[in-house]
Amino acid sequence: MPPVAEGTVADRRTILDAEQMQRVVRRMAGEIVDRNGGVEDLMFIGIRTRGVPLAESLAREIREMEGADIPRGVLDINLYRDDLSTVARYPVVKETRLPGTLDDRIVVLCDDVLFTGRTIRAALDALVDYGRPRSVRLAVLIDRGLRELPIQPDIVGRTVETARDELVEVRFAQTDGEDGVEVIPHDGSAAGPAAGAAEGD
Amino acid sequence: MRLLVRGGRLVDPTQDLDGPFDLLVEDGVVAAIDGRIDAAGATVRDADGLVVTPGWIDMHVHLREPGQEYKETVKSGTLAAAAGGFTAVACMANTVPVNDNPSVTEHILKEAARHGFARVYPIGAASKGQRGEELAEIGEMVAAGVVAVSDDGYPVANPALMRRVLEYARHFDVPVIQHAQDLELTAGGVMHEGEWSTRLGLPGWPGAGEDIIVARDVLLAEDYGGRYHVAHLSTARALGLVRRAKEQGLAVTCEVTPHHLLLTDELIATSEFSPNAKMNPPLRGESDRRALLAGLADGTVDAIASDHAPHHPDEKDVEFSLAPFGVIGLETNLGLCYDRLVRSGILTLPRLVELFSSGPARLLGVPGGTLRVGAVADVTLFDPDAELTVEPAAFRSKSRNTPFAGWTVRGRAVGTIVGGRPVELPAG
Amino acid sequence: MTADAQWSRKDLLGIADLSAGEIGAILDTAESFREVSARPIKKVPTLRGKTVVNLFFEPSTRTRSSFEIAQKRLSADNINFSISDSALSKGESLVDTALNLQAMQPDLIVIRHAHAGAPQMLARRLQAGVINAGDGAHEHPTQALLDALTIRQHKGTLAGLKVAIVGDIEHSRVVRSNIHLLTRMGSEVTVAGPRTMMPVGMDKLGARVAYDLEEAIAGADVIMMLRIQLERQTRMLFPSIREYFLLFGLTLARLAAAREDAIILHPGPMNRGVEIASEVADGERSVILEQVANGVAVRMAVMYLLSGAQRGAA
Numbered sequence: 001m002p003p004v005a006e007g008t009v010a011d012r013r014t015i016l017d018a019e020q021m022q023r024v025v026r027r028m029a030g031e032i033v034d035r036n037g038g039v040e041d042l043m044f045i046g047i048r049t050r051g052v053p054l055a056e057s058l059a060r061e062i063r064e065m066e067g068a069d070i071p072r073g074v075l076d077i078n079l080y081r082d083d084l085s086t087v088a089r090y091p092v093v094k095e096t097r098l099p100g101t102l103d104d105r106i107v108v109l110c111d112d113v114l115f116t117g118r119t120i121r122a123a124l125d126a127l128v129d130y131g132r133p134r135s136v137r138l139a140v141l142i143d144r145g146l147r148e149l150p151i152q153p154d155i156v157g158r159t160v161e162t163a164r165d166e167l168v169e170v171r172f173a174q175t176d177g178e179d180g181v182e183v184i185p186h187d188g189s190a191a192g193p194a195a196g197a198a199e200g201d
Numbered sequence: 202m203r204l205l206v207r208g209g210r211l212v213d214p215t216q217d218l219d220g221p222f223d224l225l226v227e228d229g230v231v232a233a234i235d236g237r238i239d240a241a242g243a244t245v246r247d248a249d250g251l252v253v254t255p256g257w258i259d260m261h262v263h264l265r266e267p268g269q270e271y272k273e274t275v276k277s278g279t280l281a282a283a284a285g286g287f288t289a290v291a292c293m294a295n296t297v298p299v300n301d302n303p304s305v306t307e308h309i310l311k312e313a314a315r316h317g318f319a320r321v322y323p324i325g326a327a328s329k330g331q332r333g334e335e336l337a338e339i340g341e342m343v344a345a346g347v348v349a350v351s352d353d354g355y356p357v358a359n360p361a362l363m364r365r366v367l368e369y370a371r372h373f374d375v376p377v378i379q380h381a382q383d384l385e386l387t388a389g390g391v392m393h394e395g396e397w398s399t400r401l402g403l404p405g406w407p408g409a410g411e412d413i414i415v416a417r418d419v420l421l422a423e424d425y426g427g428r429y430h431v432a433h434l435s436t437a438r439a440l441g442l443v444r445r446a447k448e449q450g451l452a453v454t455c456e457v458t459p460h461h462l463l464l465t466d467e468l469i470a471t472s473e474f475s476p477n478a479k480m481n482p483p484l485r486g487e488s489d490r491r492a493l494l495a496g497l498a499d500g501t502v503d504a505i506a507s508d509h510a511p512h513h514p515d516e517k518d519v520e521f522s523l524a525p526f527g528v529i530g531l532e533t534n535l536g537l538c539y540d541r542l543v544r545s546g547i548l549t550l551p552r553l554v555e556l557f558s559s560g561p562a563r564l565l566g567v568p569g570g571t572l573r574v575g576a577v578a579d580v581t582l583f584d585p586d587a588e589l590t591v592e593p594a595a596f597r598s599k600s601r602n603t604p605f606a607g608w609t610v611r612g613r614a615v616g617t618i619v620g621g622r623p624v625e626l627p628a629g
Numbered sequence: 630m631t632a633d634a635q636w637s638r639k640d641l642l643g644i645a646d647l648s649a650g651e652i653g654a655i656l657d658t659a660e661s662f663r664e665v666s667a668r669p670i671k672k673v674p675t676l677r678g679k680t681v682v683n684l685f686f687e688p689s690t691r692t693r694s695s696f697e698i699a700q701k702r703l704s705a706d707n708i709n710f711s712i713s714d715s716a717l718s719k720g721e722s723l724v725d726t727a728l729n730l731q732a733m734q735p736d737l738i739v740i741r742h743a744h745a746g747a748p749q750m751l752a753r754r755l756q757a758g759v760i761n762a763g764d765g766a767h768e769h770p771t772q773a774l775l776d777a778l779t780i781r782q783h784k785g786t787l788a789g790l791k792v793a794i795v796g797d798i799e800h801s802r803v804v805r806s807n808i809h810l811l812t813r814m815g816s817e818v819t820v821a822g823p824r825t826m827m828p829v830g831m832d833k834l835g836a837r838v839a840y841d842l843e844e845a846i847a848g849a850d851v852i853m854m855l856r857i858q859l860e861r862q863t864r865m866l867f868p869s870i871r872e873y874f875l876l877f878g879l880t881l882a883r884l885a886a887a888r889e890d891a892i893i894l895h896p897g898p899m900n901r902g903v904e905i906a907s908e909v910a911d912g913e914r915s916v917i918l919e920q921v922a923n924g925v926a927v928r929m930a931v932m933y934l935l936s937g938a939q940r941g942a943a
Contacts, residue, residue: 076661079673089637090937093661093930129670396830400645402745402766402802405828473753474746518724520744522765 015142015160015168016181024157025054028139029061031155032108039068041134043105047123048076048094050112053172054141058110071099075109080122102131108155112170114140117151142181144168202621203227205240206580209248213255214551215559215571224253226578229621234572246623248582251615254554255572256288256579259531260561261353261378261432261456261506264290264321267308268297273511273599275309276316278531281509281598283624285532286614288579289320290509291565294331295354301326301337303345310346318624319617320579322348322567327366327377333358336369343373348565351378353432356414358384363418367427376428376454376564381414381439382482391522393466393483401470403522406483408436415439419446422453430564431455433508435482437492444501454564456504457493459530459537464604465490469521476517476524477604480510494547497556504560505553507534511600529598533605535581536589539612580618587613597629636934640752640759643768644809652777652810659778659923659930665702666925676705676936679736684726684751685711685762686742691897691921692762692772696739699928705737727751737932740764758935766800772896773806775927777814779920780851783892788815793845793887794836795877796855796904797826797866803855803896808836821845822855822877825866842877849887853894854879854905870903880906884914892916 016024033039039062046055052074059070075098078091109123120138127136141157146164158181162168165186173179204226211222211234223238224231259282265273273281275292282290292309294300300309306323313321325347326337331354339350350370357363357379370377387410392398394405415431419442422429434440434455446453460480465487468478478484496502510527517524538557542548548556558581562570569579590609593601617624635654644652665673681700685693693709700707710730723742727750730738737758740748745765752759763769777787784790792811798804798820811818812835820831821839831838839845846852857873867873879893893905893915901907910917 079665079675084675084937085678087937090933093658093933095661096664125674129672130668394829396833399799399828399830400805400834402764402768402805473749515722519722520742520750521746522744 011185013183014180015158015183016179018173018179021141021179021181024141025057026061028141028155028157029058029065032058032137032139033062033066035154036106039066039070041104041106042108043071043073043099043102044108044110045073045075045098045127047109047111047119048074050170050172050175051075051110053174054112054139055110056174057172058108058139073098075123075126077119077122077126080125082118082122096126098130102127102133104134107133107136108139109136110139112140113142113144113168114138114151114153115144115146117147117149120151121149141170142168203232203240203243204246204618204621204623205238205243206246206248206253206582206618207238209251209253209582211253211572212551212554213572214555215255216573218572219551224572224580226580226618226621229578231572231574231576231578233574246582246616250584250586251582252550252585254581255558256569256617256619257286257535257557257581258289258291258561258565258567258569259287259507259509259534260291260504260565261458262290262292262509262531263295263511263527264292264309265511266296266312267305271599272513275312275321276318277597277599278509278511279313279316279318279321280626281529281531281596283318283617283626284597284614286535286581286583286617287319287531288581288617288619289322289567289569290531291322291324291348291561293353294324294326294351299326299331300324300342300347301329301331303338303341306342306345306347318626320569320619322346322565324349324351324353324378326350327352327357328362331355333362336362336365339370339375340373343375347375348567349376349378349430351380351432353378353380356380356382356384360417360421364421364425367421367425367429371427374428374566376430378430378432379414379418380432381411381418381434383410383413386410386413390483391479392469393485395466395486397466397470401474403469406481408438408485408489411436411482412438412442415442419443419451419453422446422451423449426452428452428454433458433461433482433506434502435461435485435489435493437489440492440496440501444496447501454503455501456506456561457497457502458506458508459534460528460604461485462490462493462497462505463537463541468604472604474521475604476519476521477528477602477606479521479524479526480508480528481526497542497548498552502556503564505534505538505556506561507531510602511598512602514601517602528602528604529596529600530603532596532598533591533603535583535614536610536612537605537608539583539585540610544611578618578621581614582616582618583612583614585612587611587615589613597626637938639935639938640748641770641931641935642748642752642759642761644770644773644806644813645768647809647813649813652774652814655774655927655930655934656778656781658934659774659926662929662933663923663926665929666922672702672704674704675933676700676703679705679936680734681705681707681737681739681932682730682733682735682757683707683709684730684738684740685709686740686747687712687763689741689763692741695921695924696762696928699925699932702925703929703932705932723747723750724754727754731755731757737935758938760931760935763802766802766805768806769802770806771924771927771931772803773810774931775920775924776807776853776894776896777810778923778927779894779916780892782919782923783916784850787811790816790850791819791848792816792851792853793819793821793849794853794855795821795842795845795879797857798822798831798855799826799828800858801855805834807853808834812836819845819849823867823873842879842883843886846883846887846891849891851892851894852879852884852887853896856896856898857900857904859900859903874903878902878904878906879909881908881912884909894920896920
């Protein structure tokens with residue numbers, strides 16, 4: 001079971017339950033294949049931390065639908081963050097692992113929540129250091145709005161209106177024991193250990 | 202002039218005195234000691250709550266004059282001495298030029314007479330220029346006023362020369378003070394060779410470098426006589442050699458420093474390479490330190506001396522290996538030793554007084570060291586309960602290089618009397 | 630456990646004071662940074678706008694190059710001062726040099742100095758973070774970290790390993806940092822060399838002391854050979870290169886005493902035929918060139934962590 005943030009159940013809004021989430025992911029996978037006209041040259045790159053299980057889930061759906069195995073990578077964007085000069089302590093840097101060259105691939109950047117857009121900005125900067133993809137698309141499970149940069153997703157699981165101080169908590173069966181998305185009000189979430197993973201940006 | 206020191210605890214080991222006694226001083230000498238003295242017309246110095254002892258003598262001080270007046274002068278050094286409770290200091294010969302001839306000796310004595318806040322006993326070089334080659338003019342210097350000979354700062358390394366110095370100094374009955382260091386064995390060494398030098402990667406100065414010279418010199422003293430004194434003795438084994446020489450009846454003596462009694466080589470690590478933890482001989486290990494403490498108590502050690510070695514902050518504030526050796530001690534000796542040796546129960550107060558007064562007086566053959574009636578009236582007064590916090594910025598010395606900065610101890614000099622006159626310190 | 634929780638120091642002066650958690654934080658971070666050097670574009674913008682001064686009072690080609698590459702790959706601006714062009718040769722004191730540098734407001738200072746304790750001196754006076762790149766025979770923390778990273782990559786862990794370090798123990802800063810690091814992480818360290826180069830009290834640092842090469846490397850998982858300074862011969866420490874190699878040189882035949890999968894490290898630069906035979910240095914168990922590659926990753930990690938801690942402290 002994922003750690004449950006403080007606050008009563010009533011404080012939380014469930015956006016997707018497990019079943020809904022699986023359906024949404026399946027739909028997103030289909031959209032990716034449709035828009036690409038197949039699986040040719042696709043590569044999924046999950047942004048640490050919860051972009052990674054999203055990329056895995058999308059790849060699993062495509063394997064079931066198309067029988068094709070999409071190469072997958074993991075991207076740590078911490079070295080590219082634009083807030084290093086303002087954070088109290090530098091974040092823990094983890095490895096970036098790509099399945100091969102990006103040149104001429106159609107890269108689908110995957111992240112759980114799209115918020116300010118700054119993570120995606122950093123991810124795009126990182127990607128160009130690895131190669132020159134033919135195109136880059138952005139797939140997010142939740143678009144919670146409140147962008148600070150001109151960045152828009154190509155494939156969206158669900159668009160949700162949120163307040164800036166709310167948290168969106170995304171859980172994946174692979175990493176958190178069950179699938180699901182909840183919005184947690186600010187006061188109820190501060191102490192939630194899983195909350196950090198739900199920031200999106 | 203008549204001066205009555207009234208109401209103190211008078212401690213004079215030369216007379217087995219320790220108790221509430223008044224002290225009357227007249228014409229520069231001790232006139233009377235009694236439970237209660239009424240001396241009409243005498244100036245009264247109230248010593249209520251104070252300890253009154255024979256004047257303290259630091260027999261190993263570097264006054265740096267002539268030649269290095271930016272580090273210390275006769276004036277600033279004796280001022281520091283007086284502020285620290287000392288009525289006399291013996292100053293080493295490694296000045297610029299070296300005190301290896303009567304003109305330098307006379308210069309020092311003249312400065313002392315003009316500006317001195319304490320008596321100054323110059324020590325002459327053992328060899329010309331302290332070069333360890335030829336005998337210095339010991340006879341002429343003794344006539345001019347030196348009380349001992351030493352190449353301190355350097356050892357008398359050549360055994361043939363050491364033999365001659367011992368023999369020749371006998372003519373004048375002055376002690377030969379040896380800075381015991383084998384220069385080859387300690388070449389490059391900047392701290393005691395042991396666990397801490399290994400941890401810190403600093404070149405070691407092994408204890409054997411001291412012991413070998415003491416052993417050699419004791420053998421020479423056995424064959425050729427002379428009064429042999431080991432300066433700043435720092436190892437258990439050298440102390441054992443001195444103990445055995447004494448048992449043999451040789452005129453072998455030694456002094457130890459407060460820093461070797463209170464600190465160990467670990468300080469270089471805990472102070473993160475502070476150059477103020479660097480001196481020569483170096484701070485030793487705990488077993489050596491304990492042996493020195495035992496040597497104080499059992500009588501093997503004859504005197505405590507500071508090896509007051511002033512250096513300018515610019516010289517000290519460099520890489521540990523490059524910093525000059527030496528720390529100062531005149532203004533901290535009394536409080537540190539009283540607090541850490543007497544209060545802590547290692548020594549009795551009379552024994553400490555002996556180590557700082559009659560011990561060095563006897564060694565150097567100088568007046569003082571006792572308050573017997575008729576003796577020169579050199580007196581130290583200190584408050585055993587007053588707190589002393591070591592603040593280098595407030596030192597009277599020109600230098601600041603102490604490893605004890607920030608220590609708070611109880612025991613603080615409150616005044617000295619030299620030749621019957623209270624020493625007045627300028628404000629500051 | 631995160632580096633957030635494990636790293637709050639402004640300086641890296643030595644390994645002696647580091648906890649196992651701190652060492653782990655650096656090694657884990659270094660592992661992540663290894664990947665940067667494998668990319669076509671070997672540069673990340675992380676330390677953009679940071680100024681790093683490399684202050685080398687002792688000649689060093691490889692450590693300085695390694696730091697420089699690490700700085701460039703992190704996009705830091707770097708400036709090199711070396712003994713030949715520094716004011717020190719004009720008689721300026723280290724303190725004055727330091728204060729002058731501080732006035733230029735660098736973020737980090739990397740210092741290599743012939744005298745133990747020089748980095749501590751700088752760190753006491755400077756706001757900038759100080760990284761010890763080797764001080765006398767005291768410490769060389771980034772070398773020990775890169776050694777540990779290399780060992781961990783081959784052995785999976787540091788705990789329970791038998792590590793032999795052979796050579797001039799007395800004059801080696803690499804040995805001291807390695808003993809602190811490896812024993813703290815659970816390795817068993819044996820040091821070996823002629824008695825003339827074995828300082829007193831070595832056992833108190835937590836290492837076993839041996840005076841025989843075979844005994845030292847018996848059953849070892851890791852063997853680290855140290856460079857012999859040829860000039861020591863004139864200081865009565867060993868009679869000749871020939872005799873040293875006979876007694877303490879690592880040859881293929883001798884290597885048989887170690888475990889079959891033992892790896893060989895050397896901090897460099899090597900004296901072939903003095904402390905190590907060429908067939909060992911170039912053999913399949915040698916990981917000497919991997920050490921060099923790991924050096925860049927470790928130094929990137931250290932500069933990253935110190936930069937972050939500095940900001941945290943500000």
